[in-house]
Amino acid sequence: MSEEVLTWMSEVHDEFGEISGDEFCELWTTRTFSMARSAFEVIQKSVFDETGKRVVGEEFCYVNYFRDPEFGPVGVVRFKSAEVSTPDWVEVLGVVAEGVQEFVMDYYVTVWPACSRHSFGLHVDYFDETAVWKCNGGPEGGHVVRALDPSADRSVVRSSTIDRPPV
Template sequence: MTTSGNDPFHTWLAVLAGEPELGLDPAWLSDEALAWLRAVRDAHGEVAPPYVPELMLERRAAVAETALAALRAAAERDLGSPLDLRPEVEAECDYDTTGSVAVFGEQVRALGPEEAKVTVADAVQTFVAHVHRTVWPTCPDHRTGLHPELTERRAVWHCRAGGHDLPMP
């Protein structure tokens, strides 16, 4: 994404990036996360930093729930049984001023859907391993476990045995 540092959006983004408790580094934000922040600014104006954590928490919860819904459905289909797995959202926590969103202990810090999907996929895999005592998902060609990765800004299942990627739901 080409950006101009002089426009009002990027000036506001720089203000937010200067607030350490927000943990926002524009260089690491995906296009989707930047688009969300732009939509926040368009809808609410230049939100003052103290009010941004609540919006970030809502966004993290939304991307985590969306990712979990897709991954849970795929796992339930493949495993043949329901997964009792939900995001845990805490508006106030001791270690993060922006609140906490977690899935089976995995902290979802991402504001972008693809980044969140990688974190949630790891959590679903851990849950399936602990509760169902099986590896999910597996590569249909190599019959080995797949690993969630972010490749070219997309969440994929990576097969280390074959060195190839499979789409994530």
């Protein structure tokens, strides 16, 4: 588990003390659901800023949350066809970005995002504990283009080869 999730678990224990498994699962799923909604806002803004296209409406049900009686107290958070299984911001952001990317390609028949250097579609990857868009082109076998979350982009810029001048 990531340091972020372990810290959150420690904070839950500090706040509530010992709680039942049912209560903990409810908190876990509620946090994951909230993070998926926040991640959607970040990625949706990127799509609009870069393409002018909106990722809303009846065509796109972005986050589903349900409880299956067979699995007890654990709720399931799904984004498109992927399940978000941890309240870790980096992982949630990556899953949501892949779902939005799938929607943009299917609904608008548009490759988003694309590498300006190689004109290839980008893929979600993880670099230095950050969710990033990565291009698989080039002689080095690929390069990080930018962070999925613009607020994390500065640290990625300092640590990797990217597609644009450093900020």
